[in-house]
Structure formats: structure tokens, C-alpha cells
Amino acid sequence: MRNAGASWFTIIPAAVAVAPAPLQATVYMSVAQAQQAMFPGAKFADRSITFTDAQRKMIARASGTRDFARTQHIWDARNGGGRAGWFILDRVIGKHEYITYAVALTPEGVVKRVEILEYRETYGGEVRSPAWRQQFVGKHFGSQLKLGSDIKNISGATLSSRHITDGIRRLLATYELLLKNG
Amino acid sequence: MKRVVTLGVSLAGLVATPAQADEQYFGYTYSSEVLPKGETEAELWVTDRRGKDEGHFDAQDYRLELEHGFTDRLTVAGYANFAGNHIRGLDDGNVDRDFAFRGLSAEFKYNVLSPYKDGFGLTLYAEPGWSRIHGGGERGTEYELEFKAIVQKNFLDDRLIWAANLTFEPEWEREVEIEDSGEREVEWEKELKLELSSGLSYRVAPGWFLGGEARYASVYPDWTNGLHRETYAVFAGPAVHYGGKNWWATLSYQPQLFGGPSPNGSRALDEFEKRELRLKLGYNF
Numbered sequence: 001m002r003n004a005g006a007s008w009f010t011i012i013p014a015a016v017a018v019a020p021a022p023l024q025a026t027v028y029m030s031v032a033q034a035q036q037a038m039f040p041g042a043k044f045a046d047r048s049i050t051f052t053d054a055q056r057k058m059i060a061r062a063s064g065t066r067d068f069a070r071t072q073h074i075w076d077a078r079n080g081g082g083r084a085g086w087f088i089l090d091r092v093i094g095k096h097e098y099i100t101y102a103v104a105l106t107p108e109g110v111v112k113r114v115e116i117l118e119y120r121e122t123y124g125g126e127v128r129s130p131a132w133r134q135q136f137v138g139k140h141f142g143s144q145l146k147l148g149s150d151i152k153n154i155s156g157a158t159l160s161s162r163h164i165t166d167g168i169r170r171l172l173a174t175y176e177l178l179l180k181n182g
Numbered sequence: 183m184k185r186v187v188t189l190g191v192s193l194a195g196l197v198a199t200p201a202q203a204d205e206q207y208f209g210y211t212y213s214s215e216v217l218p219k220g221e222t223e224a225e226l227w228v229t230d231r232r233g234k235d236e237g238h239f240d241a242q243d244y245r246l247e248l249e250h251g252f253t254d255r256l257t258v259a260g261y262a263n264f265a266g267n268h269i270r271g272l273d274d275g276n277v278d279r280d281f282a283f284r285g286l287s288a289e290f291k292y293n294v295l296s297p298y299k300d301g302f303g304l305t306l307y308a309e310p311g312w313s314r315i316h317g318g319g320e321r322g323t324e325y326e327l328e329f330k331a332i333v334q335k336n337f338l339d340d341r342l343i344w345a346a347n348l349t350f351e352p353e354w355e356r357e358v359e360i361e362d363s364g365e366r367e368v369e370w371e372k373e374l375k376l377e378l379s380s381g382l383s384y385r386v387a388p389g390w391f392l393g394g395e396a397r398y399a400s401v402y403p404d405w406t407n408g409l410h411r412e413t414y415a416v417f418a419g420p421a422v423h424y425g426g427k428n429w430w431a432t433l434s435y436q437p438q439l440f441g442g443p444s445p446n447g448s449r450a451l452d453e454f455e456k457r458e459l460r461l462k463l464g465y466n467f
Contacts (some may be wrong), residue, residue: 026427067339076240090223095205096389122466123218124425150300154255156218158298159340 026120028128031102034115035075035087038104042084044075049178062141062173065166067093072174083107086179088171092163094121099160103136103168109175110140114168124157127164136168141176145169207423208381208395209460210279213345214303214334216293217251222467224248225261233456235446237271241319241455244281249289259289263311267319277319285313287326303334303345326353341385343393349377352405376404381421391423395434401453415441415454432462 027146029037035044050071051059053132060066073089086105092161100118103111114133119125126132144150154161184275207213217223227245247261263284269277297303307330316322334345355371377400383393396418403412421434437457441450449456 056246065339067341086356093341093385093388096427097390122425123221153299156221156251162298163339 002158015069019086027118029115029117030087031117034089034102034117035077037115038087038102038113039077039079041085042077042079044087046181047074047086047182048072049074049174055178058177059170059173061175063166063170065170068170069168072171074179077104085112086175088174089117090167090171091118092167094119094160094163095157096121099127099164101164101167103171105171105175108140109172109180110138111136111168111172116164119160121157121160124154124160126154127160138156139168139172141172143172145172198371205425205430205464206432206462207343207383207391208345208379208421209432209462210397210417210436211345211347211379211381211395212305212307212330212332213343214293214295214305214332216246216255216257216291216305217249219254221251222249224465224467226463227251227460229458229460231455231458233451234272235451238258238268239272239319239455241317242281243284243317244445245287247289255293257289257291257293259291261289263287263313265315265319267315269319274318274320279315279319282315284315285311285324287311287313288337297334297336297343298340301335303332303336305329305332305334305345307332324355326351339378343383343385343391344381347378349375349379351375351377360362372404374402374409376400376402383421383423389425391425392420393423394418394420395436397436399454413441413443413450413453415450417454417458428466430464432460436460 010034035042050069056070069091075087077084077087085107088103089100090103094130097120098118099116102115102117104113106112112137114136116128119128128175132152132154139145144163145168147153147165151165195334203217225245225247227247229243230240231243232240242265244264245261247259249257249259251257264281264284265279265284266280266281267277288310292306294306295302295304309326309328311326313324313326314321316324328349328351331348332345334343336343351374353373353375355373359367361367377393379397381393381395383391386392394415398414398416400414401412402409416439417436419435419437419441421432423432424430435457438449438454440448441454442451
């Protein structure tokens with residue numbers, strides 16, 4: 001007599017057998033490397049902020065983004081002549097994993113440079129290209145920062161492009177509200 | 183002796199779905215994403231359907247698919263289908279088939295709106311196909327053309343994904359009876375299949391989505407002479423999705439909750455089965 005036929009218990013082990021292994025982190029640049037690339041020769045004083053609920057609400061209102069970490073990693077970049085600018089480390093959600101990036105601001109809060117430290121998505125590696133990152137340079141709080149019009153969308157990585165754009169707009173709001181007079 | 187050859191011609195009509203990197207969060211409900219231009223993806227689907235009112239019924243549907251993004255909005259795919267069927271103690275006779283070639287299909291998806299850029303996703307879908315084995319396990323040639331409308335909306339900074347599909351599939355089935363004398367009798371049967379499905383999935387950890395989906399499926403025979411529903415079923419169950427850099431996988435379990443007509447309970451088990459389990463695997467080249 002024949003058995004009852006294929007069981008879905010034959011499907012699940014097959015799925016497990018071919019299931020994807022955990023991703024390996026793709027780190028393009030360490031924090032220290034990014035700091036030296038953005039502010040060569042500078043010294044960095046940790047000025048990280050753990051937001052109060054009121055601060056989070058203010059930043060959310062000013063930037064239009066509500067999903068961000070409670071602690072923002074910020075360094076005050078100093079050189080012989082005083083403040084060289086601000087180095088801010090941030091992460092936003094990609095399609096699958098977090099995207100880690102850093103923004104260098106001038107002492108006046110203008111974007112000086114953007115670096116992508118970790119990016120692990122299937123598509124959209126172009127976010128690391130100098131041309132795409134260059135679009136943010138010169139932006140400040142109040143600048144238009146919208147994907148598709150002010151910042152070029154990257155095919156196949158619209159979510160990543162939009163979240164990085166939203167993230168930088170949020171960091172500029174953070175500067176305006178909490179660092180500008182600090 | 184009579185030999186019955188069934189030729190089914192399906193014409194479906196409908197529209198709507200958004201797109202942007204063809205990764206499916208659900209087993210049955212399509213999301214609106216399509217592949218970027220120049221990118222290629224292979225997919226393997228395995229669906230297990232089982233359970234009728236009496237006897238034994240289990241069926242495995244296998245789909246091996248290759249997709250390519252011809253533009254950032256248009257993705258075209260071709261796939262080969264295979265089937266396994268084990269049927270005993272039902273009216274239509276026994277079937278004992280572990281694995282057999284079932285047919286070929288194609289898929290055209292055109293993304294109209296992106297859920298990430300336009301706030302709302304919309305994609306149009308068409309799927310012509312040919313098969314030599316029916317879903318119920320019996321042999322018979324069938325041609326199909328299915329149209330689908332797919333919508334998607336993301337919430338909570340894209341952590342929560344909602345998608346819905348409307349499938350409109352009229353069918354014309356041609357039955358050819360060959361008498362012992364060699365004389366052929368041809369009959370056409372018209373049928374309309376309507377399906378509405380919807381899924382909700384939440385990103386619970388990087389790469390991992392957990393959610394559920396529900397489907398309403400219905401069949402209307404001789405539909406050009408008035409819509410009279412012959413049978414329907416409602417399925418609902420959980421779906422889990424994992425997406426990595428090159429791989430993604432989705433597993434969905436769909437028990438039939440209720441349906442009609444249901445002479446021996448609350449489920450429609452002539453056209454549909456008691457439960458389905460679907461696994462999808464995707465690999466991006």
C-alpha cells in the first residue's frame with residue numbers, strides 16, 4: 001500500500017535547508033575613519049544627546065519624521081582654531097537592515113559631507129556614490145529636502161533613498177533645536 | 183469508451199498594483215514592488231493543498247520562475263509549473279502522481295505608483311498560461327489569462343505594510359467528447375472567478391516581517407447570463423517573511439475558515455481544500 005503522499009512536513013525542512021544565512025555586515029567605513037575623512041586632524045568631543053520626550057516631539061514636528069532613536073550620537077569636532085563643526089552618526093531603516101551613515105555639519109549647521117558607513121541592501125548601492133551624497137552638501141535647516149524633487153531617487157532603492165533623505169532632514173532639525181546655541 | 187478532453191480558455195480582466203523591487207511579503211497577496219531595470223530574480227514556489235470532505239486529497243504545486251526588470255516599472259517573468267497529486271476515495275477517481283510537468287506561464291507587471299515615493303502603490307498584472315494538469319489533479323489542457331490589480335500602502339515609516347489584490351478571471355472551458363465512433367462533441371462552459379485578498383505585515387526585526395493575510399475566492403458559472411455564485415471560500419492565516427541582501431523567503435498558512443455550499447459542515451470542499459501552505463523563495467542575481 002502506498003503512503004499518504006507528499007506531506008507539508010517535507011516542505012518545511014526543505015525551506016530550512018535553503019533558508020538564507022544571517023547577513024554579514026558590510027562596513028565600508030568605521031566611525032573613526034569617517035571622522036578623520038570629514039574633519040582631518042580634528043579632535044572629537046562626545047556631545048551625544050539622550051532626548052527627552054519633549055525634545056523628540058519638537059524634532060519630529062520640525063522634521064516630519066517620527067521614527068528615530070532616543071539617543072543621538074554627536075561629536076564636537078575641534079581643531080586649533082576652535083570648533084570645526086559637528087559630526088553626527090545616525091541610522092535609518094533600509095528595506096531589510098539598518099543603514100548607518102554620518103553627516104558632517106559646519107559650525108553654522110550647513111551640511112559639509114555625507115558618508116555611508118554600512119549599507120546591506122540588495123539594490124541601491126548608488127547611495128554611496130559621491131554624486132548622490134553631494135546633493136546634500138550645502139543644505140541647512142529650512143532647505144527643501146524631498147526625494148524626487150530635491151534629491152534624486154535611486155532605482156530599486158526608493159525606500160533607502162527616502163529614509164536617508166528624511167534622516168538628514170531630521171539631523172538638521174536636531175542641530176537647529178539643540179546644537180545651534182550650544 | 184469515451185475520452186474526454188478538456189480545453190479551458192481563461193480570460194481575466196482587471197487592473198492595479200504598485201511596485202519597487204519584487205519581494206513578496208505574503209504567500210498569496212502580491213505587493214506592488216517590481217524589479218529595477220536590468221535586475222534579475224529567480225523564484226521557487228511550493229504550495230501544498232490538502233483535505234476534502236471524504237477520502238484523501240493532497241496536491242503540491244511547484245513554480246520555478248525567472249523575472250527580469252526591463253524598465254524600472256515593467257517586470258516580465260516566465261515560469262515552469264510542476265504538480266504532485268495523491269487522490270483516493272473521491273468521485274473523480276484515484277490519482278497518484280509524485281511529480282509531473284504541469285505547464286508554462288508568463289507574468290507581466292507594470293508599476294504605476296510607488297508606495298515609497300507616491301504614498302500609495304499601484305501595479306497592474308497580467309498572467310497568461312498553459313497547463314496540462316488541472317488544479318484538482320485530473321489531466322486536461324487549459325489556457326489561462328489572469329488579470330490582477332495590486333495596491334499597497336505603507337505605514338509607520340514603512341515598518342507596517344498593507345497590500346490588497348483584486349483578481350478578475352473569466353474562463354471559457356471547452357470540453358471535447360470523443361465518442362467510440364470518432365465523432366467529436368464540443369461544449370463551452372463559461373466561468374468567472376473573483377478573488378479578493380489582503381495582507382498586513384509588520385517588521386518585527388531587521389529583515390523579518392510577521393503578519394497575516396486573508397482571501398475570499400468565488401466562482402460564477404455561465405456568468406455572461408447573469409452573476410450567480412456557485413461556490414465561495416474564505417481563507418485566513420499567518421505569514422512570515424525574511425529578506426536578506428540576495429535572498430528572501432515567505433511562508434504562509436491558509437486554512438479555509440468557511441465557505442459554501444457546505445453540505446457536511448461549514449467549508450466548501452468541492453472546489454477548494456481544507457488548508458493550504460505556501461513557501462516562496464527568491465534569489466536576486
